[in-house]
Amino acid sequence: MVETMLHVSKLDSPHRVLDVEKRLYRLSGVRRVRTDVSARQVRVTFDAGELALPRLLDACEASGCAAEPMAHEHLDDATRTAHDDALKRMLVAGLFGMQAMMFACVLYIGRFEPIDASTLALFRWLGLLAAAPVVSYAAWPFYRHAMRGLRRHRPDVDTPIAVAASLVYLASVYAAVTGRGEVYFDSVSMLVFVLLLGRYLALRARKRHRALGQAMAATMPLVCRRRDERGHLHAVAVSELQEGDRVHVDEGGRVPVDGVLHSARVRLDEACLTGESRPCLRRRGEDIVAGSLVLDGPLELRVGKVRLRAASALPELPHATHSPSRVGVAKRDFTHVFGVQLLALTMLVALGWLYFDPGRAFDVGVAVLVVACPCAFALAEPATLTRAMMVLARRGxxxxxxxxxxxxxxxxxxxxxxxxxxTMPALTINRVQAFVGHQRDDVLRAAVALARESAHPLARALVHAIAPGDIPIAEDVTIEAGGGIRGRVEGRYLSLGRRGFNDTDVDGDADDDALWLFDEDEPIARLPFADQLxxxxxxxxxxxxxxxxxxxxxxxxxxxxxxxxxxxxxxxxxxxxxxxxxxxxxxxxxxxxxxxxxxxxxxxxxxxxxxxxxxxxxxxxxxxxxxxxxxxxxxxDIGALVQARQVAVRAGQILRQNRRWALAYNVCAVPLAACGLMSPWLAVLAMSVSSLGVVLNAMRLRLPSAPAGDDVSVPGQRVPA
Structure with a gap:
């Protein structure tokens, strides 16, 4: 059995879902169909011996819902692994943290009611055992990130968290063993649990956004157009290609596999592979690398013996390899500087209390370290942006x-x-003009032969308007962006494009919007189009x-x-x-x-x-x-762009709220902790609530309920006169 994931962009109603599932189940070999309407995905389990992938695609297209296969088995492995790991650690912290808090309740009662020393010692040891999995296992990501930052001499937000958790736990262990001082096993467990909860919520939102956005990462590279022995093009899965197959790629498309160029020449963008931003000129016989973008084409290549590396196997799309934005760099610089300053502030406060009251220096220092941790600042932007991206992904x-x-x-x-x-163009069949000496059917066949080599909307509309039949093969095709197509069809050198594309003066309106078919310098047909808004x-x-x-x-x-x-x-x-x-x-x-x-x-x-x-x-x-x-x-829906702007504006407002809250919290809490008015357990509670509040505030972001045409308040936006 084989399982494949299909992206169906028009899967937007129960009627379409039922129609697609019904057509798929009719196919011999289909065993199971599972549909995710929100993500526009259909997961199909079928017998590869009875059924081929192109038949699945044809069945979806017959229902009016064109489908595209997705590389789901590899696309979100990293995100899923991080999500599952965060969930496990959060559950461990929550489970054992509750136990530590239950044991701590006895110690709190002991401050008001007399309890014998052996009972207090017992519950201290029980708290130590309950907090051990939290500190050793659940908090490990904080230690790992902190050690990585220290090795790079760039401490970040996780550095004070790791230091605080370690110091609080070790000091509590010392107090439990010696029977002197306070223990904070419940506090350190709560600290780790709440921080893990915040990060888990952010990872969960990111995972859901990734699942909804898989279609963008793996659309056409998993399917290509292969030319058969008769010269006709057929859509096939990249995995079905064999040595010697001829693969056709439209201009603006992505090369799906490695191969040898069969066309005369082509310009490619190989920035995703080489980092070189300038176009590369390749000639017949040269190697073509999977993932390259065709700047002018189309191109044809032959698949080699060991050249079946698909473009979908690339680690990321080209835009993911760009340098980080200034915002991201500034955020990392902020957390680095803040981490260093926080460690320095903690040392200064501890040294000051060592001079005035050595017995309280450790507790005050830990309280300052915990309460001043910039977790809320660090979570403000990623939590808000991730939530915004997830909300918009649901809207398309x-x-x-x-x-x-x-x-x-x-x-x-x-x-x-x-x-x-x-607009989407549609050919007006009844207005197609074939000039004297040419038959209407012949010029349409020749025009389709050229048009199917292009990905331009007019070319697509022309191909879809003509019923499949005995269409000739276009050879030596070249395409001019924004101009037209040239190629040899049945021995004649033809060109298809706008009026004036072939530098030929034809009679009629200078603003004619039709496509013209030329034989050398002579116009032989006019193909008008109508716009569908x-x-x-x-x-x-x-x-x-x-x-x-x-x-x-x-x-x-x-x-x-x-x-x-x-x-x-x-x-x-x-x-x-x-x-x-x-x-x-x-x-x-x-x-x-x-x-x-x-x-x-x-x-x-x-x-x-x-x-x-x-x-x-x-x-x-x-x-x-x-x-x-x-x-x-x-x-x-193209109208989703309006809601995208509304969500972006609302996300900006929430981000500013989160930052103001984080700033107000630090301004108020740090002086209290430095003055010894906040114990470590209260500092843990305050910092945890602050961080969790930022995440929950970001989760309030929703799609706007107002109509798309409503106004939206944008800071600094100009108002038309």
Whole structure:
């Protein structure tokens, strides 16, 4: 038996769930189907001897829910292991910590009621035994991180925690053995348990976000298009490839396996493998590495004998290898400096009490060390951001770069692509024109032969509009981003693109929005398209305008079509016939004016603008090149971007609340502890409540219940005149 995980982005209603499950169970070999609607995932157990993966994909597509396989068996192993380990340690701390507190109750009663010394000694020893698993096993992650920080000469938040837990426990052991002094076994157990609880909640939220976002990490690299002996392309699993197979990769796509280039030449982005940001030019016969992005193509490669390493096996997507954000670096610097200062403050306070009252120096020093621990500060940002990412993942927004989510709160300018982003093109079959000397069916076959080599929305719409049949093979294909496709079809050199792409003057409207098919320099067909506007686009644009954002529509489409859509959406600033360079220039001009820019696009012609924008947003069905640049990926409704901004603003408010609370707590608690007015057990309780309060406050973040069009208060946001 084989088990596979499928991501089904349109699995959004009980009707679709029932339809998909019914079609899958009809297939011979399917043994079990389990559906997770919230994560848009279907887990299928089937007999590989009776059923192949492509048939599963075909069954889902027949129900109107296209599916993509996911590398679930490796994708979240690290997250799952960390989550399970944190849960075990937290349960141990909770179980034995409760026992330590029960034994401590007898000691507290002994302060008010006389209890014989042997009973007090017994319960001290019982407390020692109960706290031992907590300090030795449950608290081990704090020791490990503290030792790693000390080896690097950079103590962090875990350093004072480890020092405090060790000192309190060892001092309590000494008191239990000698019978002199106070024991704090319950306090140290409570300290470890509450800190582990906070970290477990953060890990749990991160794990759930990772599960909801698996589709982004392993979509097309697990499936590729293989060319058969007749030259036709078929979708197959990467694991089914064999030596000598020819694999086709669209421009903007990711190379799924290692191989040898069969095409004449191609430009690749191999930054995820080599760290080199400049494109690499590869020629026929050269090796192609899995995970490379195709900048101009398409390309074809032959799978070699030992070249079956799939791109999905790479440790992370390219954006995960980028240098850490300034926010992350600043946070690590803060915790390092604070850790050093806290240790210095504790030593100074202890030395001062050694001079005035040596008997209380240790207790006061431990209280200061515990109560001043910056756990609340350290948890404030990761807890809030992780919760925000999990909430947005449920709404269909995958946050791949948290700094983009933070920038979204103060964005001023929204740039929108049109074709494939706001609208989905559809070929108007009854208006297709074949010029004199050419048959309509022949030109459609030739146009589809070129179009199926491209991932552009217009090319996809053309391929889907024509029923599969005897389509010829296009050879020597080259694609110009934002322009068109050239290639040889049945011995003729044809080109497919916008009017003027082939530098040929054709009669008609200069703003013609159709695709033209050229034979050398002669136009032989005109293929018009109609736009289908995504349902939530008007509400999304209105919501952002009401929030004071400047909205710009920049498209490579015709003036008439872009102008009509802009008028329909109420967008005053619109630009047609935009090349990738034009879009990039407009984004940079807005940034030079002081605007924080959000760019929403899905194609390779948007990649440069997405890379330059402060907030890059792409669609899950967009090209790999666009998704790599994106910090936010929309897996469903495009209108979710409005709620993403609302959640980001609310997350910023909660983060500021957490930081203010942590600051107020330290300002009030540290002087009390330093003056000897707070015992170690009370310091443990105060610090634990502070840290747990930060996590619970972050968990209050929810999806906004107000309609998407409602206003949202954004700090520093400009209001339109």
């Amino acid at each position: 927004v995958l946050v791949t770069k948290p700094e983009h989510l933070q920038s979204l709160t103060c964005a001023h300018h929204l740039f929108l692509d049109k074709t494939g982003t706001l 995504r349902p939530s686009v008007p509400d999304m644009v209105k919501a952002f305008v009401r929030q004071g954002m400047t909205v710009t529509l920049a498209s490579g489409d015709s003036v008439e079509r872009v102008g009509t859509l802009a008028s329909r959406l109420g967008i005053r600033d619109w630009h047609a016939r935009q090349t990738p360079a034009d879009k990039l220039a407009r984004v940079e001009a807005a940034q030079a004016h002081g605007d924080k820019v959000v760019m929403l696009g899905d194609g390779i012609n948007d990649a440069a603008a997405l890379a330059a924008a402060d907030v890059a947003v792409s669609l899950l069905e967009g090209t790999d090149l666009a998704r790599v640049q994106a910090g936010l990926i929309l897996t469903g």
